[in-house]
Amino acid sequence: MPELESIIRRLAALGHRTTPSRAAVIAAVLAQGGHFSVDDILRTARNVGRATVFRTMRLLTDLDILCRVLLEDGSLHYRVSRRGDHHHHLVCVSCGNVRDLEDCAVSDLVRDLAAATDYDIEGHWLEFYGRCASCRSPMAAGP
Ligand SMILES: [Zn+2]
Ligand SMILES: [Zn+2]
Ligand SMILES: [Zn+2]
Structure with a gap:
């Protein structure tokens, strides 16, 4: 930190x-x-x-x-x-917990897109939303 x-x-x-x-x-x-x-x-x-x-x-x-x-x-x-450095996030829609992801999952796509469109691609945005393991556990389900 x-x-x-x-x-x-x-x-x-x-x-x-x-x-x-x-x-x-x-x-x-x-x-x-x-x-x-x-x-x-x-x-x-x-x-x-x-x-x-x-x-x-x-x-x-x-x-x-x-x-x-x-x-x-x-x-x-x-x-x-x-x-x-550049990275993406996994966001729990239930508790709001955010995790940094290790690798950019779309670097190949960016390269292919640049080649296919003749764009000089300067950035992209990609977040993943879901429910984390503790929000899915029976303990967290509540009454
Ligand atoms: Zn959660
Ligand atoms: Zn981050
Ligand atoms: Zn990326």
Whole structure:
């Protein structure tokens, strides 16, 4: 799990100055458990302007420090990336648990699509939705 100091060091190494407001956003991000929305960060880092929150979240996402998770209801959430590079998610629609997947399952498809369409493909989005094992267990079924 990345720490505030190590993230600030990493930003500095890439030429990004960490202002107190930006540090407050990063601290707010690290204080969240699991996945969270921009609104959660706006609530936690109350003294920081909206634009700074959005810009900092964008920067952290571009650097793969945060990953974006599209929930089944269409809302966009963020979480601290455990992988630090491109990956996809498995989302439990019952408890909201999110798992990072190891490999990009569609890299062959992207390559074939680029060849077939003469597109320079810059990105794609793929999340999997389902029910995790503990949500499916009889104990979790309830009365
Ligand atoms: Zn992720
Ligand atoms: Zn679950
Ligand atoms: Zn992928």
